Amino acid sequence: xxxxxxxxxxxxxxxxxxDHIPAKNLFKVIxxxxxxxxxxxxxxxxxxxxxxxxxxxxxxxxxxxxxxDEINRIAIVAPHAKLNIIKDYEVAEKMLVEVPDNITGxxxxxxPKCVTNVEKVTPKFKVIDKKNVSLKCYYCExxxxxxxxxxx
Amino acid sequence: xxxxxxVSINDLSKxxxxxxLDTAEDFEKNPRQPVLNGKVVATLFFEPSTRTRLSFESAIxxxxxxxxxxxxxxxxxxxxxxxxxxTIMTVANYSDLIVMRHPIEGxxxxxxxxxxxxxxxxxxxxxxxxxxxxxxxxxxxxxxGTLDNLKIVMVGDLKYGxxxxxxxxAMSAFNASFVFIAPKELQMPQEYKLFLKExxxxxxxxxELAENIKDADIVYMTRVQRERFSDPMEYEKVKNVYVLQNxxxxxxxxNMKVLHPLPRVNEIHENVDGNPKAYYFTQALNGVYTRMxxxxxxxxxx
Ligand SMILES: [Zn+2]
Numbered sequence: 180x181x182x183x184x185x186x187x188x189x190x191x192x193x194x195x196x197x198d199h200i201p202a203k204n205l206f207k208v209i210x211x212x213x214x215x216x217x218x219x220x221x222x223x224x225x226x227x228x229x230x231x232x233x234x235x236x237x238x239x240x241x242x243x244x245x246x247x248d249e250i251n252r253i254a255i256v257a258p259h260a261k262l263n264i265i266k267d268y269e270v271a272e273k274m275l276v277e278v279p280d281n282i283t284g285x286x287x288x289x290x291p292k293c294v295t296n297v298e299k300v301t302p303k304f305k306v307i308d309k310k311n312v313s314l315k316c317y318y319c320e321x322x323x324x325x326x327x328x329x330x331x
Numbered sequence: 332x333x334x335x336x337x338v339s340i341n342d343l344s345k346x347x348x349x350x351x352l353d354t355a356e357d358f359e360k361n362p363r364q365p366v367l368n369g370k371v372v373a374t375l376f377f378e379p380s381t382r383t384r385l386s387f388e389s390a391i392x393x394x395x396x397x398x399x400x401x402x403x404x405x406x407x408x409x410x411x412x413x414x415x416x417x418t419i420m421t422v423a424n425y426s427d428l429i430v431m432r433h434p435i436e437g438x439x440x441x442x443x444x445x446x447x448x449x450x451x452x453x454x455x456x457x458x459x460x461x462x463x464x465x466x467x468x469x470x471x472x473x474x475x476g477t478l479d480n481l482k483i484v485m486v487g488d489l490k491y492g493x494x495x496x497x498x499x500x501a502m503s504a505f506n507a508s509f510v511f512i513a514p515k516e517l518q519m520p521q522e523y524k525l526f527l528k529e530x531x532x533x534x535x536x537x538x539e540l541a542e543n544i545k546d547a548d549i550v551y552m553t554r555v556q557r558e559r560f561s562d563p564m565e566y567e568k569v570k571n572v573y574v575l576q577n578x579x580x581x582x583x584x585x586n587m588k589v590l591h592p593l594p595r596v597n598e599i600h601e602n603v604d605g606n607p608k609a610y611y612f613t614q615a616l617n618g619v620y621t622r623m624x625x626x627x628x629x630x631x632x633x
Contacts, residue, residue, distance in 0.1 A: 292434070292457070294436065294455075297435050298435070298438075300437075316437065317437075318437025318438075318440045319436035319437035319458050320436075320458055321436070
């Protein structure tokens with residue numbers, strides 16, 4: 180008998196599968212990785228049942244592999260994401276995302292009086308708490324917490 | 332510090348802070364040293380702050396430097412919509428050093444990234460004002476003979492007051508203990524209290540003024556600023572809560588000094604001014620020496 184879960188999203192020959200994305204952040208992941216701007220074949224499933232996350236999303240990108248720095252950029256929206264590197268229909272490698280030490284772009288500073296919200300300045304943050312993802316603005320020195328995060 | 336911008340007090344090591352204070356002490360003994368001869372310093376005040384600007388400009392003039400700049404953004408290219416980046420890049424061509432004050436937080440850090448000459452932050456909104464912190468430390472060391480193991484009482488607006496936050500961070504490197512006296516609405520934010528806990532430094536919190544300053548070495552008074560409140564009612568409620576009176580100083584320690592970043596409104600009664608423990612006007616004078624030291628060190632002239 181076929182496993183229905185595995186039919187949700189079709190398999191790829193070569194590429195990357197990003198699993199365990201919180202469903203509500205799927206489109207943020209797509210935008211952070213620029214998946215809306217590349218010509219590769221991409222399939223995704225969302226609102227899939229997952230015990231750990233409530234509802235998760237999964238993205239499969241054909242013929243695309245990510246650098247570690249690149250993939251860590253999604254850590255703030257999908258800290259538990261798991262990557263499967265697929266080569267010839269087989270999982271060749273597994274990767275977990277890691278919250279980086281610094282974050283450039285992606286997140287808006289919570290402080291409306293911050294220069295990054297007034298002038299054309301890319302926000303930069305130091306990650307001061309990796310577990311709860313708390314960011315200190317490199318410019319105004321204010322702290323942006325997970326629940327306050329808005330994305331660029 | 333040579334050729335480095337001074338944006339945040341947190342950029343300076345303990346050694347660098349002490350170097351600034353030692354140099355300021357040297358300028359206090361001999362303020363007319365022509366070390367800025369032939370130098371042009373730009374003072375860009377995107378929001379007015381007469382006191383800070385005059386303090387810098389006095390320091391520059393006494394050291395033989397020249398000043399260009401503006402004291403408010405009106406009638407400048409800024410009011411025509413020029414970006415901060417363009418203003419800074421232009422002025423960097425005309426000067427050896429830029430002193431800037433700007434209402435936007437983080438503006439000085441950004442300016443330091445686009446400028447080819449060093450930036451001194453003379454206040455970026457509610458964020459940082461490092462030369463104030465250094466002149467406070469200069470005043471503390473001068474009156475107490477040391478920066479180590481002092482008891483510092485901070486009074487007034489401890490929630491929004493950037494001067495007390497910066498002073499707290501800086502003095503934490505010198506094993507200070509703190510007393511925070513503020514109305515409920517304006518108490519020291521949690522992040523600073525956590526910082527002190529992590530450092531293992533003592534602090535106490537009170538809402539009463541008179542009885543909690545008796546064992547202080549420094550009483551640091553602050554103004555409750557109207558512009559920090561979105562609700563004018565909240566401001567009216569707290570603005571007159573703490574007024575330091577001369578009689579309150581009777582039982583304080585003989586070495587105790589009252590500091591205030593100025594301008595004051597009414598939080599220090601004028602009957603305190605004649606008391607030898609009142610130090611805030613001398614503190615302002617110390618600002619000139621401290622700024623002389625900072626500019627000379629950054630330009631590599633000391
Ligand atoms: Zn910011």
